[in-house]
Amino acid sequence: MSGAATPRRIAVVASLAWRAHRGATVAAVVLALLGGLAPVATAWLTKLVLDALTEGGGTDRLLLLAAGLAGCGLGLTVLPHAGTYAQAQLRRAVRALVTDRLFRAVNAHAGLRRLESPAFQDTLRLAYESGHSAPDRLISGALTIGQSAVAMSGFVVTLLMVNPVLVAVIVLAALPAVWLQLGLSKERAGTMWRISPGMRRQVFYGELLTRPEAAKEVRLFGLGDFFRTRMLGELKATDDAERRVDLKALRRQGLLALVGNGVAGGGLVWAVLAAASGDLTAGDVTVFAAAVAGVQAALTSIVDRWADAHNALLMFGHFVTVTEAVPDLPVRAGPRPVPELREGIELRDVWFRYSEEHPWILRGVDLFIPHGRSVALVGVNGAGKSTLVKLLCRLYDPDKGAVTWDGTDLRDLDPAELRERIGVVFQDFMEYDLTAGENIMLGDLAAAGDAERIRAAAERAGVHEAVAALPRGYDTMLSRIFGDQEEAGAALSGGQWQRLALARALLRQSRDLLLLDEPSSGLDAEAEHAVHASLRRHRHGRTSVLISHRLGAVREADLIVVLDQGRITERGTHEELMALDGEYARLFALQASGYAAREGEQV
Numbered sequence: 001m002s003g004a005a006t007p008r009r010i011a012v013v014a015s016l017a018w019r020a021h022r023g024a025t026v027a028a029v030v031l032a033l034l035g036g037l038a039p040v041a042t043a044w045l046t047k048l049v050l051d052a053l054t055e056g057g058g059t060d061r062l063l064l065l066a067a068g069l070a071g072c073g074l075g076l077t078v079l080p081h082a083g084t085y086a087q088a089q090l091r092r093a094v095r096a097l098v099t100d101r102l103f104r105a106v107n108a109h110a111g112l113r114r115l116e117s118p119a120f121q122d123t124l125r126l127a128y129e130s131g132h133s134a135p136d137r138l139i140s141g142a143l144t145i146g147q148s149a150v151a152m153s154g155f156v157v158t159l160l161m162v163n164p165v166l167v168a169v170i171v172l173a174a175l176p177a178v179w180l181q182l183g184l185s186k187e188r189a190g191t192m193w194r195i196s197p198g199m200r201r202q203v204f205y206g207e208l209l210t211r212p213e214a215a216k217e218v219r220l221f222g223l224g225d226f227f228r229t230r231m232l233g234e235l236k237a238t239d240d241a242e243r244r245v246d247l248k249a250l251r252r253q254g255l256l257a258l259v260g261n262g263v264a265g266g267g268l269v270w271a272v273l274a275a276a277s278g279d280l281t282a283g284d285v286t287v288f289a290a291a292v293a294g295v296q297a298a299l300t301s302i303v304d305r306w307a308d309a310h311n312a313l314l315m316f317g318h319f320v321t322v323t324e325a326v327p328d329l330p331v332r333a334g335p336r337p338v339p340e341l342r343e344g345i346e347l348r349d350v351w352f353r354y355s356e357e358h359p360w361i362l363r364g365v366d367l368f369i370p371h372g373r374s375v376a377l378v379g380v381n382g383a384g385k386s387t388l389v390k391l392l393c394r395l396y397d398p399d400k401g402a403v404t405w406d407g408t409d410l411r412d413l414d415p416a417e418l419r420e421r422i423g424v425v426f427q428d429f430m431e432y433d434l435t436a437g438e439n440i441m442l443g444d445l446a447a448a449g450d451a452e453r454i455r456a457a458a459e460r461a462g463v464h465e466a467v468a469a470l471p472r473g474y475d476t477m478l479s480r481i482f483g484d485q486e487e488a489g490a491a492l493s494g495g496q497w498q499r500l501a502l503a504r505a506l507l508r509q510s511r512d513l514l515l516l517d518e519p520s521s522g523l524d525a526e527a528e529h530a531v532h533a534s535l536r537r538h539r540h541g542r543t544s545v546l547i548s549h550r551l552g553a554v555r556e557a558d559l560i561v562v563l564d565q566g567r568i569t570e571r572g573t574h575e576e577l578m579a580l581d582g583e584y585a586r587l588f589a590l591q592a593s594g595y596a597a598r599e600g601e602q603v
């Protein structure tokens with residue numbers, strides 16, 4: 001952590017606490033200070049009582065002192081509870097604010113690159129953890145340090161009056177502790193970063209072992225023990241790394257305790273000898289012993305909390321990194337409004353790869369998708385079809401070339417506005433653990449509560465009957481894990497889920513561009529036929545891009561494009577491509593012969 005980073009991070013944390021809950025912040029500070037003063041006052045009052053008893057002070061004075069002591073006792077009992085409540089209140093408020101800021105920051109990344117980076121995932125995990133814990137650790141650390149400092153000042157004044165040399169010895173003996181503990185806190189932060197991937201993998205294996213979606217394969221292939229062993233292996237690796245730092249801490253703390261006890265023991269011997277020779281009173285020895293213990297306890301607490309706060313600040317750096325990261329898809333200042341599509345969308349010499357370490361996925365693609373026309377993309381697995389669709393949504397920017405919307409580079413448009421104009425079914429569509437109605441409504445949040453619109457979309461996607469037959473119709477929870485506690489959620493078949501995803505896209509009926517990436521791959525023949533008939537009606541006169549391996553479904557497209565290893569190798573209508581007798585004709589003939597062979601078998 002650079003020198004400049006520390007004060008900045010402290011300022012961020014302080015402002016977080018202040019914004020989250022001013023009342024709780026003030027209460028926590030005041031209660032901590034009072035909590036610091038109470039033991040000092042107790043020690044002083046004890047000395048005064050003992051002195052008054054030995055010197056024979058008046059009863060009134062003794063009563064007053066005793067009442068003061070009782071008050072301090074009450075304070076010592078009540079203040080920690082009140083302080084704990086105020087700090088918990090503050091912690092909750094800060095947690096809400098931190099969660100809000102963190103996920104706002106994550107949502108501000110309009111593309112996918114950041115979320116697909118393992119380093120960003122590690123940063124995010126630590127940001128989430130440290131965002132929740134660091135402000136609390138820092139605030140409670142600062143308060144404890146303040147409290148200990150107040151207590152220590154009182155004891156130091158007492159000690160100075162009895163033995164100034166010993167004050168210097170105690171303070172000097174504490175200095176190496178500061179250095180050692182700060183080193184340790186850096187090591188802890190480094191360890192946390194190194195074990196972060198292992199921690200994420202543990203969560204991953206844990207989910208594999210508990211998510212119903214994974215349970216089928218896990219049970220069938222007998223993978224339970226395999227993943228459990230892997231999880232424990234990861235756990236052991238992270239535990240070993242933590243244990244190494246803990247061991248180092250133990251050794252250092254043992255050494256420091258030895259030095260501290262040596263100093264305290266020496267001081268006590270001196271005080272007893274001084275009392276024996278009449279230089280100190282019995283009260284002096286008591287308060288001296290209490291002061292030595294008090295200063296040492298306060299110093300240890302200050303050093304420990306300082307190191308912990310230092311570590312919290314280091315970890316909090318991850319939160320700052322996430323919340324201050326520049327958006328992964330730069331949106332130009334004052335982006336242009338996205339107008340209704342009039343001419344078409346064009347890819348001009350588009351080159352794209354997922355990162356510099358990855359191979360080129362799209363290699364100089366030139367394609368015009370005319371307004372109001374249907375374009376079909378075909379090609380073997382891995383040809384780059386889904387990637388092209390993701391570029392049309394501007395989930396990534398091309399590395400070279402441009403994608404334009406009526407001639408305007410997508411980079412000049414606001415991604416959120418652009419996506420408002422697009423309806424899409426991704427190949428790996430989402431199955432939300434929400435109700436059936438909500439699963440469709442998510443396609444257009446404005447449709448919330450509009451049962452008619454939701455039903456119409458479901459009908460177009462051919463899933464209305466299946467949803468209506470569920471126990472609570474559109475209000476049925478589609479989840480195995482978030483159902484009502486009395487009544488488990490319902491389950492849909494793979495094809496029904498796919499149609500629900502299609503309904504989500506079709507809810508955006510009036511959008512300019514419809515992207516369908518394998519929208520019927522999981523449907524039975526009849527359903528596929530019905531869905532494509534419905535889609536043909538829906539796509540008629542609209543701009544759409546359809547990806548399908550079932551070439552029968554794409555033959556009516558206005559333009560069919562064959563993608564091969566990131567390049568367009570053929571383009572034309574079905575008839576033109578068949579006449580060309582190239583890859584499309586070969587694949588089409590292959591599929592047709594498959595059907596013919598099956599028909600033959602049946603005969």
Ligand SMILES: Nc1ncnc2c1ncn2[C@@H]1O[C@H](COP(=O)(O)OP(=O)(O)OP(=O)(O)O)[C@@H](O)[C@H]1O
Binds near residue numbers: 358361379381386
């Ligand atoms: N997020 C990603 N990060 C890295 N590589 C990726 C990513 N997504 C896809 N790829 C790679 O890009 C290549 C093209 O993938 P893409 O999904 O675009 O192919 P596709 O033509 O849609 O294939 P399919 O017919 O199997 O769906 C593949 O080699 C794949 O491994």
